[in-house]
Amino acid sequence: MAVPGNAITTPLCYRPQASVPQFTNSPTVIVMVGLPARGKTYISKKLTRYLNWIGVPTKVFNVGQYRRDAVKSYKNFEFFRPDNEEAMKIRKACAVTALHDVSAYLTQEQGQVAVFDATNTTRDRREMILSFAKENGYKVFFVESICDDPDIIAANITQVKLTSPDYEDCDREEALEDFLKRIECYKTNYLPLDDERDRSLSYIKIFNVGSRYLVNHVLDHIQSRIVYYLMNIHVTPRSIYLCRHGESELNVVGRIGGDSGLSRHGSKFASALAGFIQEQSIKELKVWTSHMKRTIQTAEALGVPYEQWKALNEIDAGVCEEMMYEEIQQHYPEEFALRDQDKYRYRYPKGESYEDLVQRLEPVIMELERQENVLVICHQAVMRCLLAYFLDKTAEELPYLNCPLHSVLKLTPVAYGCKVESIFLNIEAVNTHRDKPVNVDVSRESEEALDTVPAHV
Amino acid sequence: MATPPRELTQNPLKKIWMPCKNGLPEKHISQRKVCMTNCPTLIVTVGLPARGKTYISKKLTRYLNWIGVPTKEFNVGQYRRECVKIYKSFEFFRPDNEEGLKIRKHCAASALNDVRTYLSEGGQVAVFDATNTTRERRDTIMKFADLNGYKVFFVESVCDDPEVIASNIVQVKLGSPDYTDRNTDEAVEDFMKRIKCYENSYETLDEIKDRDLSYIKIMEVGSRYLVNRVLDHIQSRIVYYLMNIHIAPRSIYLCRHGESELNIKGRIGGDSGLSARGKLFAKFLGKFIQEQNIKDLKVWTSQMKRTIQTAEALGVPYEQWKALNEIDAGVCEEMMYEEIQDHYPLEFALRDQDKYRYRYPKGESYEDLVQRLEPVIMELERQENVLVICHQAVMRCLLAYFLDKTAEELPYLKCPLHTVLKLTPVAYGCKVESISLNVEAVNTHRDRPENVDVSRPPDEALLTVPAHQ
Numbered sequence: 001m002a003v004p005g006n007a008i009t010t011p012l013c014y015r016p017q018a019s020v021p022q023f024t025n026s027p028t029v030i031v032m033v034g035l036p037a038r039g040k041t042y043i044s045k046k047l048t049r050y051l052n053w054i055g056v057p058t059k060v061f062n063v064g065q066y067r068r069d070a071v072k073s074y075k076n077f078e079f080f081r082p083d084n085e086e087a088m089k090i091r092k093a094c095a096v097t098a099l100h101d102v103s104a105y106l107t108q109e110q111g112q113v114a115v116f117d118a119t120n121t122t123r124d125r126r127e128m129i130l131s132f133a134k135e136n137g138y139k140v141f142f143v144e145s146i147c148d149d150p151d152i153i154a155a156n157i158t159q160v161k162l163t164s165p166d167y168e169d170c171d172r173e174e175a176l177e178d179f180l181k182r183i184e185c186y187k188t189n190y191l192p193l194d195d196e197r198d199r200s201l202s203y204i205k206i207f208n209v210g211s212r213y214l215v216n217h218v219l220d221h222i223q224s225r226i227v228y229y230l231m232n233i234h235v236t237p238r239s240i241y242l243c244r245h246g247e248s249e250l251n252v253v254g255r256i257g258g259d260s261g262l263s264r265h266g267s268k269f270a271s272a273l274a275g276f277i278q279e280q281s282i283k284e285l286k287v288w289t290s291h292m293k294r295t296i297q298t299a300e301a302l303g304v305p306y307e308q309w310k311a312l313n314e315i316d317a318g319v320c321e322e323m324m325y326e327e328i329q330q331h332y333p334e335e336f337a338l339r340d341q342d343k344y345r346y347r348y349p350k351g352e353s354y355e356d357l358v359q360r361l362e363p364v365i366m367e368l369e370r371q372e373n374v375l376v377i378c379h380q381a382v383m384r385c386l387l388a389y390f391l392d393k394t395a396e397e398l399p400y401l402n403c404p405l406h407s408v409l410k411l412t413p414v415a416y417g418c419k420v421e422s423i424f425l426n427i428e429a430v431n432t433h434r435d436k437p438v439n440v441d442v443s444r445e446s447e448e449a450l451d452t453v454p455a456h457v
Numbered sequence: 458m459a460t461p462p463r464e465l466t467q468n469p470l471k472k473i474w475m476p477c478k479n480g481l482p483e484k485h486i487s488q489r490k491v492c493m494t495n496c497p498t499l500i501v502t503v504g505l506p507a508r509g510k511t512y513i514s515k516k517l518t519r520y521l522n523w524i525g526v527p528t529k530e531f532n533v534g535q536y537r538r539e540c541v542k543i544y545k546s547f548e549f550f551r552p553d554n555e556e557g558l559k560i561r562k563h564c565a566a567s568a569l570n571d572v573r574t575y576l577s578e579g580g581q582v583a584v585f586d587a588t589n590t591t592r593e594r595r596d597t598i599m600k601f602a603d604l605n606g607y608k609v610f611f612v613e614s615v616c617d618d619p620e621v622i623a624s625n626i627v628q629v630k631l632g633s634p635d636y637t638d639r640n641t642d643e644a645v646e647d648f649m650k651r652i653k654c655y656e657n658s659y660e661t662l663d664e665i666k667d668r669d670l671s672y673i674k675i676m677e678v679g680s681r682y683l684v685n686r687v688l689d690h691i692q693s694r695i696v697y698y699l700m701n702i703h704i705a706p707r708s709i710y711l712c713r714h715g716e717s718e719l720n721i722k723g724r725i726g727g728d729s730g731l732s733a734r735g736k737l738f739a740k741f742l743g744k745f746i747q748e749q750n751i752k753d754l755k756v757w758t759s760q761m762k763r764t765i766q767t768a769e770a771l772g773v774p775y776e777q778w779k780a781l782n783e784i785d786a787g788v789c790e791e792m793m794y795e796e797i798q799d800h801y802p803l804e805f806a807l808r809d810q811d812k813y814r815y816r817y818p819k820g821e822s823y824e825d826l827v828q829r830l831e832p833v834i835m836e837l838e839r840q841e842n843v844l845v846i847c848h849q850a851v852m853r854c855l856l857a858y859f860l861d862k863t864a865e866e867l868p869y870l871k872c873p874l875h876t877v878l879k880l881t882p883v884a885y886g887c888k889v890e891s892i893s894l895n896v897e898a899v900n901t902h903r904d905r906p907e908n909v910d911v912s913r914p915p916d917e918a919l920l921t922v923p924a925h926q
């Protein structure tokens with residue numbers, strides 16, 4: 001990548017670190033609003049995971065957590081009674097502490113977005129946050145979740161509240177009863193964002209888990225992306241299956257990239273995959289592949305319709321396409337070392353980086369969020385990126401995630417995260433995982449560079 | 458039970474792997490990208506006159522066609538003009554004008570008929586552009602859609618700001634065929650009375666009554682939106698697009714990098730630096746930008762040396778987008794056309810046969826480029842004044858979006874070096890000013906030759922190659 005001549009002074013250009021153009025100069029505070037059990041924490045965590053994945057440093061600040069740290073043991077809903085002055089003082093102090101940490105994160109720790117996760121149901125509390133943001137030069141974007149469907153609320157309580165630290169020592173009936181009383185404590189003073197009075201604020205109101213949205217005053221690119229994301233996620237139960245193509249001819253000889261067909265073992269895997277999919281009896285499964293022969297051949301064996309996505313193609317290794325690691329070390333020892341130094345950001349000459357891959361895969365993730373049951377047959381680097389999104393892995397961990405051939409990962413959203421089941425389909429395959437070697441220095445010996453190269457023909 | 462895997466063959470034009478039988482491609486359900494719609498979609502605009510419905514219809518249609526979703530708008534006012542040859546006055550629109558009502562209802566039905574024809578002949582989205590302000594009219598449309606298996610998505614534009622309405626009237630109504638013989642004041646007065654005719658019977662989309670419909674309500678020129686029941690991918694994309702467009706006046710400047718070393722040698726692709734003339738262009742571009750005195754201009758480049766070098770000469774901050782990189786010519790990177798003809802005569806011919814869909818081996822097609830550029834277009838819609846310094850194929854794609862060019866025209870749009878195109882949205886379209894900065898450069902435009910047959914002799918293939926060193 002070309003670098004401008006005078007690198008000593010502040011460069012006039014800057015290379016975007018994220019798939020988001022760097023138009024947000026001021027950090028953003030996303031403020032959740034809503035009664036308990038309306039999905040605020042679910043949204044906060046998911047949004048934070050998405051923003052971090054696309055390269056926008058984001059962190060959640062859950063005021064309930066601060067409260068649990070301040071008041072060591074939770075007794076009952078009486079703590080939340082609006083006339084409980086002692087508790088009110090504590091709760092306000094917790095909010096203030098959390099805001100303090102927000103400003104530390106955004107101003108000193110290079111954070112770009114902070115998600116302030118609390119009920120924030122009164123106008124007073126929201127005014128306090130707006131003043132805080134104004135003082136610090138932060139933009140504010142409210143996300144309000146409104147739900148009056150008792151079934152949804154009951155489901156939320158069951159999924160995430162009954163197992164909360166607050167209710168460790170209670171039985172289900174007790175916990176449920178107490179929590180419902182807790183919600184009542186907030187209802188009397190709840191003032192939703194108002195169409196008239198709050199018309200100059202930037203916000204999205206989500207009604208009944210997304211059947212309706214009210215979007216007001218979106219100010220910039222990041223808010224626009226947040227709105228788009230929130231409008232595409234859903235909570236319908238489903239599973240996402242991720243796997244790589246069957247072992248390929250080039251895999252067998254230890255060469256990267258290319259567009260080869262399946263080896264004998266790879267074809268066997270494809271058949272085994274077909275059997276597995278049938279057994280799972282998945283409702284309305286969609287199957288996606290890349291444009292490369294090996295994923296398509298794998299999908300062909302399933303005997304069901306599938307969709308080809310160019311965006312799912314393997315990382316482009318540029319001048320190193322179809323080389324063995326030994327050859328890369330031989331012809332491009334410096335490149336090989338640079339890659340080991342920062343595997344996420346390293347871009348192959350005339351090729352791509354993992355960072356580029358994430359940007360390329362964002363529409364795939366968006367569509368995966370919209371869909372229900374999907375099987376994605378892709379490639380090692382691609383699968384690592386997708387997995388990192390679902391399992392909230394950092395940029396450092398991402399390029400080293402283990403995605404072996406002939407294994408299917410079944411991801412099922414549960415509570416605030418994702419359950420992972422790894423199913424190995426019992427067909428032999430080469431190992432294509434190369435760990436980070438100990439010596440990443442440009443001056444290292446060949447053997448040190450090739451220390452972790454997996455065996456091949 | 459697993460079926461034995463079918464043989465695969467690679468389509469020579471698009472380089473897509475498809476199952477085949479006896480070496481011939483088999484009919485297959487796999488698609489190139491996400492299937493946007495299983496059934497066609499009918500977008501129905503709703504709103505009083507002068508609320509921007511036609512503006513939105515045309516812009517949305519342009520966007521959807523550009524991203525590859527065959528879309529067409531059906532403007533009922535147009536049908537009415539063809540039916541009632543001469544427009545007299547607002548009296549035609551009075552709710553008690555039975556004759557007028559009959560004609561208008563007939564026009565709507567006629568338009569719906571054409572919608573049905575379009576959607577059954579390969580169209581995927583139809584935009585039904587009319588006021589559709591009564592529940593009765595909307596029910597009629599939904600029955601029609603139901604009968605034919607179309608999904609319906611309403612786009613309502615609500616605006617009470619008299620200034621915005623007045624501005625709309627001036628921009629697009631006064632120039633309408635309805636008012637060719639009227640002076641400005643008469644026309645405005647008549648049009649205001651026309652709006653009044655609709656106001657009494659206007660039933661806005663209601664949160665309760667219309668809770669089961671899919672729609673977006675755009676309020677106050679886009680500062681607020683109500684989105685209800687988005688059903689599928691295409692509706693989600695439409696909502697995202699509508700929420701990103703704005704009408705604040707601005708200009709978009711498109712140009713290519715200055716002439717590069719490889720340009721001079723007649724070689725495509727690569728990552729070379731500017732030639733001496735290219736550097737001169739960059740300097741002149743800097744001066745030009747200064748003179749234009751553009752408010753808050755953003756400058757974007759690709760991540761290739763030649764665009765960055767060009768931007769550097771401007772002395773202002775700029776942002777690098779990988780998405781703006783030139784089309785990847787794969788195995789043909791850095792070749793001259795003569796060499797491509799020499800080494801890959803088949804590929805060279807296929808490209809001439811369908812330049813939009815043709816994908817270089819291990820490279821990209823124009824079609825791929827459009828998909829890659831979509832986030833750039835989306836951000837351009839959000840922004841105001843922007844200068845995009847890019848490349849020939851990229852600039853063609855962007856230009857095609859703004860000027861509503863077809864996939865056939867796109868790869869042959871003229872984007873010469875050292876020329877800046879200034880695009881300014883006006884009324885329903887885009888004004889283009891072409892400014893050559895008077896620095897000589899090679900011509901890099903290769904027209905489609907007459908003979909595109911695989912069997913053609915080399916000189917026929919190379920007939921239209923521009924001169925180079």
